[in-house]
Amino acid sequence: MTSADNLRAFRRDGRIVIVGASLAGLRAAECLREEGFTGSLTMIGDELGEPYDRPPLSKQVLTGWVPADGTTLPRRRDIDAEWLLGVPASGLDLATDHVRLADGREVPFDRVLIATGVRARPWFVESEAELDGVFVVRTREHAEGLQRALAAGPSRVLVIGAGFTGSEIASVCRERDIPVTVAELGPYPLVGALGAMIGEVAADMQRAHGVDLRCGVKVTRLEGDAQGRLRRAHFDDGSTVDADVAVVALGGIRNTEWLRGSGLAAGVWGIACDTGCRAMDLNGLITDDVFVAGDVARCPNPVYEYRLISLEHWANAVEQAEIAAHNMIHGQADRWPHLSIPRFWSIQFGVNIKSVGVPTFADEVVVTQGSVSDHRFVAAYGYQGRVTAAVTFNNAKWLDHYRQLIETAAPFPPPCPTPDQPVDTKPVPVDFPGPLLLAQGATVVVTGHDPGERRVTAAHQHHR
């Protein structure tokens, strides 16, 4: 049989298994059917119920407008799949092409898509994390619990971590007129994602809305009362805050533990893949039957010097799912690369914050349009003289213009495209928190001398 015959047979009655039944998994399944895959499709997911959307969980759901179980994703088409829900996958055996489930079942496949995403990083002391009133927000159950706690009218909410999710939650608290303290280890909110200049704007916004913002501090201890309810938090500068609700918003942990021993390049940074969403093995060689999409993927982007980039962005999950699905059922010559420029949004304090590109891939930033003090502006990011990203505050309609600048490697700083030239248009250093704040431990070691012997081995450490 020729490989074209093989491919035709595979598209007709092959077996595809998707692990992770959320945004990326569902979209990939829909695309597989859309593009004519008629074989068997199995969706494995550890959450019960139909796939749902997460961004509303820290927005519409927490304000109380939309119920936590009211964000089920719409379907573009019937996917005619077998759903194995409520049990996590616990292993991937690439010698026999099986996914192992935690209850011992084995699910065979010809091709597999990994879309296991990210989970919330829990508070580092387990007994404190279990106190009543301590929350994370990743799933609808989390959002449901937190929304109920907010509706009960807490005396104060403490948000630990001022990234996007933490800032959105603080915004909702203020909207609901709940006193809120935000504790951030970095010098400003959002600084890790957007740098110091935008971080300063975000800090102003929080304070203007009555947030008790404390930057440069670390929460060291959550203290409970005799009933096991949170009542106080302790900071490393000796101060304390009394709060009956704490939201731990310290980012995510990629769900890759189940791939240990699989031979894939999977670790705390995600699962490395090529732009075709094919997974890499530990040695950095591309595999042919294992694909990756969504928050768990770590994909190179040619615009950013082919660096491997992990994104926790909704649009990225959708686009990678579509690319992965297409490539799973096409031959090499018809495969597509995932080359889109990252896009992200966040809604907080009544402001629509959006970004295009990779703001952390920059050495300078400049306000190119609008007015920072009005919270309506565009800032462009540049790396060695070219535009690499842009952030808009209430100026979303300009994003596409900047996307084109990024795609065409336009010179930085770019000219202001409108007459509303801002007063101060001098680029400043972008100023991200140093490696000390971001460092992670080693994840691999290389062994062997001769080129034929050199191999990479995963170094499994305990990461929090």
Next chain:
Amino acid sequence: MRVVVDLSRCEGYAQCAFLAPDAFRLHGEEALMYDPEPDDALRDRVLRAAAACPVQAILVDRLEGRRIPVEAARS
């Protein structure tokens, strides 16, 4: 009914909020908030909003009424 808006694409022109104000609302100047499961009574309005969106960011469920139940693995 079920709806999702690709807010990375949405440009905040508010056509949807004008056509189906119970399902789509502007929060501040241009941040869109929406109800992902608006009441079926709003169906026509929501469909009109989806059709009017200049960047086609609104996706409405195409499986309405013939939903295949999802089973729990252990049931």
